[in-house]
Amino acid sequence: MTGREEGLIRKKVAELAGVSEATVSRVLSGGGAAVKEETARRVIEAAQQLNYVPSALAQRFALRRSGNLGVILPMLPKVNLFSTYYFSEVLSGIGMTAKQRGYDLLLLFREPDEPRNYANLFRMQKVDGCIIIGAQDVPSEREALAELKEGSHPFCLVNQRFEGETYNSVDADQRTGSSEAVKHLLEQGCRQICFLNGPSVYSNSRDRLEGYRQALEEAGIPFLPERVLLGNYSRKSGYMQAKAIATLMREQGIDAVIAANDRMAIGLLQGLKEQGIKVGEDIALIGCDDSDVVRMTDPPLTSIRVPFFEIGSEAAAKLLDAVAQASGEETAVSPFEIKLPVKLIERPSSMFDESMNA
Amino acid sequence: MTGREEGLIRKKVAELAGVSEATVSRVLSGGGAAVKEETARRVIEAAQQLNYVPSALAQRFALRRSGNLGVILPMLPKVNLFSTYYFSEVLSGIGMTAKQRGYDLLLLFREPDEPRNYANLFRMQKVDGCIIIGAQDVPSEREALAELKEGSHPFCLVNQRFEGETYNSVDADQRTGSSEAVKHLLEQGCRQICFLNGPSVYSNSRDRLEGYRQALEEAGIPFLPERVLLGNYSRKSGYMQAKAIATLMREQGIDAVIAANDRMAIGLLQGLKEQGIKVGEDIALIGCDDSDVVRMTDPPLTSIRVPFFEIGSEAAAKLLDAVAQASGEETAVSPFEIKLPVKLIERPSSMFDESMNA
DNA sequence: GTGAAAGCGCTAACAC
């Protein structure tokens, strides 16, 4: 009553179709040698009748490929640094592509203190390739990735790159995004712009800062390091910078803030509100990610739209190409470092012209 | 250069440790026959030295268990009916427990029009058990679940039950939640309470409605069907009911609304705001889920906290117990229908006393 | 305690 009388059922299908078990496999797995159409039809019919499906477990074992695409992500602690929006979108994108290409998705949560033994996933044949989300630029991560590359295990980073190394990655063009945000603010008449960044263990943080700096300089506005505040991408960390921003407004006439993600922007928005500062009137505020929450705040937040779903699907597509190549021939797997464009979505939080409220 | 010289390496480990390959397996897989401690030590050392890990693929094939816990969920369309918060929490809960028990998580996205052939997942030996998220009470779903039960494949529903069937499930006590919401509103002095529900293909919708109805009747207030509005759990559907609510306020003196989830509540909040209606003053509003966004709205939303993480981890725990039983002996797998308590979190949207703003 | 050998359900030569 295990629900499967293994082995026996394939034989029955073979008998019912009047062929050998090998032919049953040939028909059902499609790829193999050509089979007479009539034979194939009979096999398929027999299999349907007996409710037979080949064991993926046995197939994969015989083929020595797991058929799994691994997705490594940090175990979301209760207080998320990454937003649920981010994960859902990236994961959906990966899932959709993986599915199209016949791969299953193996979700691998990594606990904060857990060693990063990514290579073992390949040695254990749990995955044929893996996508790493939320990688950090710390020594243990670098070691783990180096080991992956050393073993020529196909992998791809999402939204993270490592200086000095060329790993497959799919990322958003955060630098340009920040620049666009600055330009938009300048058009609105802002001149004293603060930047609320996240930790620099994420290359995205560094990219965004660079875009901010560069756009300022291009506009002939000096870049002042004291106008760069630091948060950790959580709402709370944004909230806690409200006092600092209020002070800067008073003392230096700050008239705009760009936050490196929406969560911090929302925290900041709340903090400023509590201090009686009106975002969209007293000060402009721009977030980043264009997550689903920015439409729900008051005022709605201008934000930089990042195509997370596409980042996920692109990462999966390119990685699975690499997997196919690697398992095929020794054709040197072509590395990729892709950057997808972002787009500034203007909303009232940064629009000083009342009539333009969208 | 495949990164694994399969088979050979195990033999080398055996030689290095001065034992047979069988003993290497016995040591490394733990479970088997007793091995002398000294021998075990040598094997482990040799394995470490040669960087050998057994192939999970081969192990699972030999054991005829996939080692995977399947999680079936609807492919999140761009316009989510379920919130990303919901999925992230449930998934994290499942992931944490699965990991503790040595199971891997196989994510199975189901596209809207895709047939629900859950039983095949077991026939293909892709999973040893599966959790179904977002199941709907429609005929094809019922068929698919009946087939699972028929084949005695271990599975568990999350936040959904089917009348007339007893399937393993872990759910929140939505009925009590709605009752508490009503009672809270009555305490605030509200008497004319609307209910904005979601589609009845979800048992949770029916449960919430029932809690609402019951609490009203217990308070001696008549239940009026025309005060039950319908949305589809999306923000937009909540937004679109704002006009209807405004009308009811005018014509019938409606003074409170309970929405069946936060997304609809937020949409409604926005819609009411546009009509110049002040939530928390002109009308009370309560959401459901206590997702991360309810703290970010203006005013913050009173909501019913649902322990999604715990629902996920509990579902995984109970299901994996069942899997263990099923694979062990024919000890009738004990079914379970668990309901976890919810908790009303009071915030300004339903507090008419100004001084109590939290 | 440990080694030898059969077998898990499939794929892929290799014959015919």
Next chain:
DNA sequence: GTGTTAGCGCTTTCAC
């Protein structure tokens, strides 16, 4: 085209 057969890398009797 199709049948036969030898593995895939493990686990697990069964001897010793």
